[in-house]
Amino acid sequence: MPGPKLAISRLTKRFLDLDVLHEIDVEVEEGEFISVVGPSGCGKTTFLRIVAGLEKATAGEVRLDGEVVRKPGADRGFVFQADNLLPWRTVFANAIVGPEIGGRAGAEERKSTLDLLRLVGLAGFENYYPRQLSGGMRQRVNLARALAIDPKILLMDEPFSALDAQTREIMQMELLRIWEKGRKTALFVTHQIDEAVYLSDRVLVFARRPGRIREAVEIDLPRPRPLSIKRTAEFVRYVDRIWKLIEDDVRASVLNPDD
Ligand SMILES: Nc1ncnc2c1ncn2[C@@H]1O[C@H](COP(=O)(O)OP(=O)(O)O)[C@@H](O)[C@H]1O
Ligand SMILES: [Mg+2]
Known part of the structure; x- marks a missing residue:
């Protein structure tokens, strides 16, 4: 039997004298959609940044497909809370930036990026600039961009929290529609409980000071x-x-x- 897609063991993080995460253990199976919920300041973003390789753990480790994560890599797609699209690039040029950095933005990648933009509902907007898009549309571009590198895992940190309530609900539904197509392993951080329940197979409820998992709730919907x-x-x-x-x-x- 293959091991878990993502294995986090005894993960601990301290900033100077601040205990942020304490000995977190989680295993995520291939194709699982996992959310992390908890109050503001409980270490959700720090947790996700360590999995992304953007932040170093004080102790413990993160393994993706058995390999220890030490730095950011093309096997992880990241969608942040604030959209960080490049304002001088079109929707298409933003979406293909990952493959481009990886030095492989040939005909095949261009086609698959166009397919992804269609999948996220942006067909016809390829040549628009970020400033011409609504907040929801910008997060759709971010999602397409994260998927364009065909990562092993999708990491999302409150991607819809800057959106108004209705747009947010539509984006939750859209995210599930898109996720159903490939069932990519996903780790989604939110402070909104209903969002976590709606999206997930399992919700990790974080406790605060130091951040640890209070309970893992299976969502059997x-x-x-x-x-x-x-x-x-x-x-x-x-x-x-x-x-x-x-x-x-x-x-x-x-x-x-x-x-
Ligand atoms: N780079 C940093 N240096 C010092 N403290 C930090 C740093 N990043 C986060 N923190 C602190 O760690 C705690 C957890 O932060 P964070 O992971 O952003 O929580 P959440 O995303 O759950 O709101 C907070 O008290 C925050 O102030
Ligand atoms: Mg946060």
């Missing part, structure tokens, strides 16, 4: 999931259960953000 699933009793039960797990932490982080 059928797929594909229409947005209306959010109104079912089963869905609401998952949201309530996770909310109860982090309620005290959220209250503490609102009252004492710096302690």
Whole structure:
């Protein structure tokens, strides 16, 4: 039997005297969609940045397909909260930037990038510039760009949090539609519980100070999931259960953000 796609063991991170993550253990199977939820400041972004290779762990390790992650690599696609598109490049030129950096932006990659832009709903916008797009469309470009390198895993840090509520829901639905096509292993960070439940096979509930996994909640909802699933009793039960797990932490982080 093959090992897990992603294996994180005893992952610990300290910034000077601040204990941010403490001995986190997680295994993610190929094709799983995992979310991380927790209050602001619990270390979600730090966790994802370590998996991305953008930040070094103080102790412990991250393995992707058995190989220890030490730096960023083309086997990981990253979508950040703030879109970081290059303003002087068109949608197409932004989407193909990964293969270009990798020195392989030939006819085949150009075609697959066009296919990806169609997949994310941007057919016809290839020659637009980022400033001509709405926030939701810019995050679609970011998603296409992350997928264009055909990564082993997709890492997303609150990619929809800057969007208005309706656009956000549409993007959640779109993300699942796109994900269903390839079922790429995904690690998605959010502070919104309903977003995590809607998207995921499993939700890792982080506790704060230091960040650790309080509980891993399996989300046993059928797929594909229409947005209306959010109104079912089963869905609401998952949201309530996770909310109860982090309620005290959220209250503490609102009252004492710096302690
Ligand atoms: N580069 C850094 N240097 C020092 N402290 C940091 C750094 N990055 C994050 N932190 C601190 O680590 C904690 C966790 O931050 P973060 O991972 O951004 O949390 P989250 O994404 O869950 O809101 C916060 O207290 C934050 O201030
Ligand atoms: Mg964060």
